[in-house]
Amino acid sequence: MKVISVFGTRPEAIKMAPLVKMLEQTEGIESVVAVTAQHREMLDQVLRIFDIKPDHDLDLMRPGQTLTSITNAVVEGIGGIIEQEQPDLLLVHGDTTTTFAAALAAFYHQVPCGHVEAGLRTDNKYSPYPEEMNRRLCDQLCDLYFAPTQIAADNIKRDGLPMQHVYITGNTVIDALLTVTDRPCDLAEYGLAAVDWSKKVLLLTCHRRENWGAPMREIFAAVAEVAAARADVEVLFPMHRNPLVREAAKEAFGELSNVHLCEPLDYLPFSHVMKLCHLVLTDSGGIQEEAPGLGKPVLVLRDTTERPEAVAAGTARLAGTSRAGVKAALELLLDDPAEYAKMSQAANPYGDGTASKQICDAILEWSKKQKA
Ligand code: UD1
Ligand code: UDP
Numbered sequence: 095m096k097v098i099s100v101f102g103t104r105p106e107a108i109k110m111a112p113l114v115k116m117l118e119q120t121e122g123i124e125s126v127v128a129v130t131a132q133h134r135e136m137l138d139q140v141l142r143i144f145d146i147k148p149d150h151d152l153d154l155m156r157p158g159q160t161l162t163s164i165t166n167a168v169v170e171g172i173g174g175i176i177e178q179e180q181p182d183l184l185l186v187h188g189d190t191t192t193t194f195a196a197a198l199a200a201f202y203h204q205v206p207c208g209h210v211e212a213g214l215r216t217d218n219k220y221s222p223y224p225e226e227m228n229r230r231l232c233d234q235l236c237d238l239y240f241a242p243t244q245i246a247a248d249n250i251k252r253d254g255l256p257m258q259h260v261y262i263t264g265n266t267v268i269d270a271l272l273t274v275t276d277r278p279c280d281l282a283e284y285g286l287a288a289v290d291w292s293k294k295v296l297l298l299t300c301h302r303r304e305n306w307g308a309p310m311r312e313i314f315a316a317v318a319e320v321a322a323a324r325a326d327v328e329v330l331f332p333m334h335r336n337p338l339v340r341e342a343a344k345e346a347f348g349e350l351s352n353v354h355l356c357e358p359l360d361y362l363p364f365s366h367v368m369k370l371c372h373l374v375l376t377d378s379g380g381i382q383e384e385a386p387g388l389g390k391p392v393l394v395l396r397d398t399t400e401r402p403e404a405v406a407a408g409t410a411r412l413a414g415t416s417r418a419g420v421k422a423a424l425e426l427l428l429d430d431p432a433e434y435a436k437m438s439q440a441a442n443p444y445g446d447g448t449a450s451k452q453i454c455d456a457i458l459e460w461s462k463k464q465k466a
Pocket of ligand 1: 105133
């Protein structure tokens with residue numbers, strides 16, 4: 095059976111990498127990797143770490159790309175690859191525009207499609223934007239669903255989708271994380287020598303489209319205010335490559351000596367930074383899943399989350415995007431040891447690191463049923 099794995103952005107690559115490795119080792123499966131390169135440098139970082147050499151690379155990233163331009167290029171490009179490769183199954187991951195458009199290309203070519211990390215929902219069409227609709231539309235187009243948790247599987251059922259091919263597998267992000275956290279890593283090699291780890295290091299990431307503009311300025315102002323007022327904290331912000339994010343960050347943090355802005359980190363040093371930091375402030379999806387396993391409190395810089403498991407586990411809290419709200423949530427964690435202790439209990443609602451194996455087994459089982 096020929097299986098094409100399609101991905102294009104950093105988080106999809108991290109979460110598909112362990113699955114690609116597992117597919118390569120699975121007897122009866124011919125694994126083909128097609129990257130859209132919706133991200134370029136941030137994708138290549140992950141391909142390097144996991145030693146993946148794509149069979150196809152659409153190389154589509156453009157500065158200032160729009161949702162329409164990405165969608166068009168992916169439908170067209172992945173369509174061409176499907177025609178050339180004639181796969182038995184296409185796999186997509188998560189909720190990016192690559193995800194949705196590749197699933198659409200599979201549908202147009204009547205090729206079965208499997209959705210890895212299926213069933214996440216906020217039930218708010220514009221939050222996160224466009225990811226909530228990307229994943230809902232993708233699920234409508236797919237045939238196999240790999241739900242990371244029971245809650246995600248329940249969401250698929252609620253949408254009235256066929257349940258016979260829903261598999262609860264855990265999240266492949268845990269598989270990925272386990273492959274890097276034990277590898278040795280010298281942070282000085284990654285330009286992080288200036289960070290004073292004897293202080294409380296606040297790890298910040300922020301990139302979401304619905305946070306561009308005013309919400310991002312509010313978030314950064316809150317963090318800058320806390321950093322300026324306290325000698326006991328350092329802020330480390332590996333900035334997303336998007337120029338809109340970088341300009342806003344430079345404007346808000348430019349003058350502060352205890353705020354370190356750096357390039358996106360490779361997954362290996364980033365995982366070590368997550369282990370070493372005091373807490374995480376983020377609007378990222380993947381980091382909300384990784385931090386509970388590492389016992390790091392996460393303030394989610396959003397008004398909604400499709401990861402209620404992390405909130406239920408006690409490690410994640412929605413801090414919103416207002417300056418006052420983010421500042422209050424951050425100060426509470428910095429000043430109240432009981433609150434901090436409560437949120438830094440390690441818990442792992444996203445699986446035991448065997449999701450990729452479970453997905454491969456499910457694909458083989460599905461394939462047998464197709465032939466029967
Ligand atoms: C995309 C996904 C989002 C995901 C995020 C992960 C969509 C619509 N959005 O958002 O769901 O959470 O990736 O990071 O699918 N850029 C570079 N180099 C890179 C990556 C990006 O220069 O390696 C710049 C380019 O100017 C590009 C811009 O960032 O045009 C935006 O990239 P894009 O993929 O459109 O959106 P993200 O905000 O990264
Ligand atoms: N990450 C990384 N380097 C960084 C920041 C994040 O390797 O400098 C990893 C992080 O550990 C997580 C993933 O990138 O696995 C999250 O990607 P991102 O926040 O871009 O996307 P999202 O998860 O929000 O879709």
